[in-house]
Amino acid sequence: MSKLLMFEKPVGMRDTLPHIYETKRKLKEAAAAEMRSWGYRFIETPALEYYETVGAASAILDRQLFKLLDQQGNTLVLRPDMTTPIARVAASKLLKERVPLRLAYSASVYRAQQREGGRAAEFEQIGVEMIGDQTVSADAELIALLVSVLKKTGMERFRLSLGHIRFTDELFRQILGTEERAQYLRRFLYEKNYVGYREHVKGLALSSIDQQRLLRFLDLSGELNCLEGAADLIEGGAGSEAIAELRSLYERLQEYGVAEYIQFDLPLVSHMSYYTGLVFEVYVDGAGTPAGNGGRYDHLLEKFGRPASATGFGLRVDVLLSALEQLEEEEKVHCILFSNERRIEAIQEARKRREAGEAVLLQDVAGLEDVDRFTETCKSVSFFVGKAASGREF
Amino acid sequence: MLTIAMPKGRIFEEAAGLLRKAGYQLPPDLDESRKLIIEVPEEQLRFFLAKPMDVATYVEYGVADLGIAGKxxxxxxxxxxxxxxxxxxxxxxxxxxxxPDTTVDEVAPKVATKYPNVASSYFRGKGEQVEIIKLNGSIELAPMIGLADRIVDIVSTGRTLKENGLxxxxxxxxxxxxxxxxxxxxxxxxxxxxQLVSRLAETIAEKAV
Structure with a gap:
């Protein structure tokens, strides 16, 4: 057998030590409490799913999936996101009620990292899905909730970038004609390669007006007024509807009082084919990668045999954590040191304090090599040592 | 304050020249300075020098807001x-x-390069199976000494290739x-x-005229 790798972990896997754990727990609890107070109910799904169903339907790239075989030879995946498993559950069990579902989750997801260790391959996501409501109000609620969650988790400066896939699709379809050519151009946006986009557009056999339309499209980011520029680029149809949708979304976000966090970014393409309407990404100050993303995905539920519209967002707990400036102090607890003679007294004392809601650590003096080193780690200490009748407290 | 990752070496002079032309006041000894990080408070800019190959890494992780990197x-x-x-x-x-005048090994043509990803996707795109050997410099040596049949490398004037008989x-x-x-x-x-982008874009457009 090869030598055991004592301290090594697979690429992208991380440990969480106590004080980080506490910070993370508080962050997640704050987020979950907010989601619950908006009427979202938490669910759990298994870590392993079939590759053919959840793996294939997921928005995550195939090469990022952890795959394994079960005893029957079926290919399984470690869930790469929570949206797809939730869509599976909703389609098979929950949607029979025919009312919009508001679901929430807080779970680890797994995405294989090929490169260096700087990216987590296992990380926790906390998020919500609203299934069965196609209105703009649903999208608005989602974004308002998202802002509220970010505030509750202690984020001070953050931005939400909003785009609309139907606008991009319609603009490209009007100008380029075929889906194949639109797809080619869309890939430049997906890869954030604006230089390549411009070069490609300049090389297309188009009228100069149409070329200008495609080039101006890249500049459609910023505040509300960029929607006017967007409306000028498109001729009726689905594209104008998309702009109207973004306008009415913005109006609702003003009503919620969260419009200041919004910025439009129409060339935003988070995924090549997954989203069907609104898309957005979340950026927080202090983190170089998106803290979350989301949007409307009206075709996912179809894949599980029950067409329904859906919209949702997921936040990355690790990115939020890295943006927090202050980690929790390691919490010290009261310690009771006892020797064998006064064991019963010590146990009773500990019980009394615990019942009163205090955290108490009970330690046999015989188990310690260095009493001073130990007491340094305690908040306060009471001794039940030797033959004296009462516990001394320090 | 914006942090900009600048590439050391070949590209540096031109990149700094372009920023100066766009009206940014860079310290004159930016590249000779022994300091790794140089602040220009008047411009609200902070520069650091990195290996060209690493610039995109610094920017991806967000320790630099911007960077200048070769395609x-x-x-x-x-x-x-x-x-x-x-x-x-x-x-x-x-x-x-x-x-000159060589054909590649038919069974397993070897290609030496500093750009293994670019090289392998290029040959894959042509439907040719090759074996890629990653080198970190002096790539021209590889065919001369018999390590590889071909190299994939950057060419600006072609002089280095010529001098080595390639x-x-x-x-x-x-x-x-x-x-x-x-x-x-x-x-x-x-x-x-x-703001920075539009200043640079203007400067580039002027240069092109």
Whole structure:
């Protein structure tokens, strides 16, 4: 057998030590409490799913999936996101009620990292899905909730970038004609390669007006007024509807009082084919990668045999954590040191304090090599040592 | 305050020249300075020098808001960054080269390169199976000494190839330097970055006229 790798972990896997754990727990609890107070109910799904169903339907790239075989030879995946498993559950069990579902989750997801260790391959996501409501109000609620969650988790400066896939699709379809050519151009946006986009557009056999339309499209980011520029680029149809949708979304976000966090970014393409309407990404100050993303995905539920519209967002707990400036102090607890003679007294004392809601650590003096080193780690200490009748407290 | 990752070496002079032309007051001894990080408080800018191949990495992780990187680096590294403008500086190209009048080994042609990803996707695209050998420098040596049949390397004037008795067989792609931006900075510092981008874009347009 090869030598055991004592301290090594697979690429992208991380440990969480106590004080980080506490910070993370508080962050997640704050987020979950907010989601619950908006009427979202938490669910759990298994870590392993079939590759053919959840793996294939997921928005995550195939090469990022952890795959394994079960005893029957079926290919399984470690869930790469929570949206797809939730869509599976909703389609098979929950949607029979025919009312919009508001679901929430807080779970680890797994995405294989090929490169260096700087990216987590296992990380926790906390998020919500609203299934069965196609209105703009649903999208608005989602974004308002998202802002509220970010505030509750202690984020001070953050931005939400909003785009609309139907606008991009319609603009490209009007100008380029075929889906194949639109797809080619869309890939430049997906890869954030604006230089390549411009070069490609300049090389297309188009009228100069149409070329200008495609080039101006890249500049459609910023505040509300960029929607006017967007409306000028498109001729009726689905594209104008998309702009109207973004306008009415913005109006609702003003009503919620969260419009200041919004910025439009129409060339935003988070995924090549997954989203069907609104898309957005979340950026927080202090983190170089998106803290979350989301949007409307009206075709996912179809894949599980029950067409329904859906919209949702997921936040990355690790990115939020890295943006927090202050980690929790390691919490010290009261310690009771006892020797064998006064064991019963010590146990009773500990019980009394615990019942009163205090955290108490009970330690046999015989188990310690260095009493001073130990007491340094305690908040306060009471001794039940030797033959004296009462516990001394320090 | 914006942090900019600058590439050491070949591209540096031209990149600094372009920023100066766009009206930014850079310290005159930026590249000779022994300091790794140089602040220019009047411009609200902070520069650091990095290996050209690493610039995109710094920007992806967000320790630099912006960077100047060759397209060769972007193709090879495929980092998650915005490639905003073509600075049109340090033009060169990636090419396949080798000893003159040679054919490649039919069973397992060997290709030595500093750009294993670019090289393997190029040959895959042509339907040719090759074995890639990664080298970190002096790539020209590989065919001369018999390590590889072909090399994939950057060519600017072609002089290095000629001096070593090598010839170009194919051109893969033209390269210039690009302004790249971290996706989070692109959103959170949109105003400052927008300003810098439009100043640079204007300067480049003027140069082209």
């Amino acid at each position: 060769d680096v972007l193709l090879e590294e495929e980092r998650d960054v915005y490639e905003l403008i073509d600075l049109k500086i340090s033009p060169c190209y990636l090419a396949v080269a080798g000893l 010839v170009e067989y194919e051109t893969i792609v033209d390269i210039t330097s690009r302004l790249i931006v971290n996706p989070a900075s692109y959103r959170l510092k949109d105003k400052e970055i927008g």
